[in-house]
Amino acid sequence: xxxxCFCGSFCTLSKCIDELGLLxxxxxxxxIISDSVSSIxxxxxxxxxxxxxxxxxTKKDPLKTIGSCEVIGPKNFLSALxxxxxxxxxxxxxxxxxxxxxxxxxVKAHLRNSKPLVIALASNDAxxxxxxxxxxxxxxxxxxxxxLAQDDPRGKPTxxxxxxxxxxxxxxxxxxxxxxxxxFL
Numbered sequence: 001x002x003x004x005c006f007c008g009s010f011c012t013l014s015k016c017i018d019e020l021g022l023l024x025x026x027x028x029x030x031x032i033i034s035d036s037v038s039s040i041x042x043x044x045x046x047x048x049x050x051x052x053x054x055x056x057x058t059k060k061d062p063l064k065t066i067g068s069c070e071v072i073g074p075k076n077f078l079s080a081l082x083x084x085x086x087x088x089x090x091x092x093x094x095x096x097x098x099x100x101x102x103x104x105x106x107v108k109a110h111l112r113n114s115k116p117l118v119i120a121l122a123s124n125d126a127x128x129x130x131x132x133x134x135x136x137x138x139x140x141x142x143x144x145x146x147x148l149a150q151d152d153p154r155g156k157p158t159x160x161x162x163x164x165x166x167x168x169x170x171x172x173x174x175x176x177x178x179x180x181x182x183x184f185l
Contacts, residue, residue: 001028002171003078003110005103006054006062008036009085009122010044015164016084016120017050021057023168030078031055031062034090034103038064066105073109080175081110081117084146084167088123088130095133111142116174120146120167126160134160138183144174149185160184 004020006013020029031054038047054062063069072078083090083103090103099108111117119137123130126148137143146162147170163185170180 001030001078003030003032003072003081003106004058005032005034005081005083005086005106006037006050007034007083007085007087007090007103008040009087010040010042012085012122012161012164013037013044013050016167017053017057019084019164019167020054023171024057029058029060031058031060032069032102032106033062033064034087034101035064036087038062063106064102066099066102069102069106070109072106073112076113078110078113078115080115080171081106082120082167082171083107083117084120084162084164085122086119086162088121088125088133091119091121091123091126091130091137092133094119095136114142116171116177117143118146118167118171118174119143120162120164120170121148122161124156124159126158128158138179144170144179145183146170147180147183147185
């Protein structure tokens with residue numbers, strides 16, 4: 001089973017849910033959502049809309065609490081964990097060992113089992129305040145990044161967004177212990 005964590009990069013959630021649909025054709029998926037996804041309505045959709053789509057694809061209700069995600073570690077039932085989209089906030093928490101959300105608990109619990117963590121970042125400050133967190137995680141064992149590109153170099157010069165269509169390829173390579181290249185597109 002593959003775990004899939006969704007964070008509140010609302011403008012990229014639908015793209016990630018589309019990729020979830022493709023991956024779910026071949027893999028059983030356990031969905032996990034952040035507090036933001038479960039509680040914030042935006043111009044991109046409501047929590048009910050996102051949760052309904054995720055649940056329809058995975059045929060499971062998403063895990064939403066720290067307590068529900070803690071068992072991922074001791075039960076050791078995930079072969080890999082994907083965080084897509086991963087916000088800069090969540091990236092910083094993962095890099096610095098902060099475990100205060102369902103997603104960060106899922107990551108902590110999963111990594112204790114020395115299995116792949118695949119991160120598909122979507123962050124407006126990835127090449128400024130969050131670059132040190134990206135670099136820190138890029139050199140950690142069992143952490144793999146989906147290739148990144150600037151989405152708007154002039155309007156958002158420090159923003160990086162993963163190529164979500166490469167999640168499956170990144171996952172396949174991560175399962176072999178290899179970081180997909182190039183990391184920056």
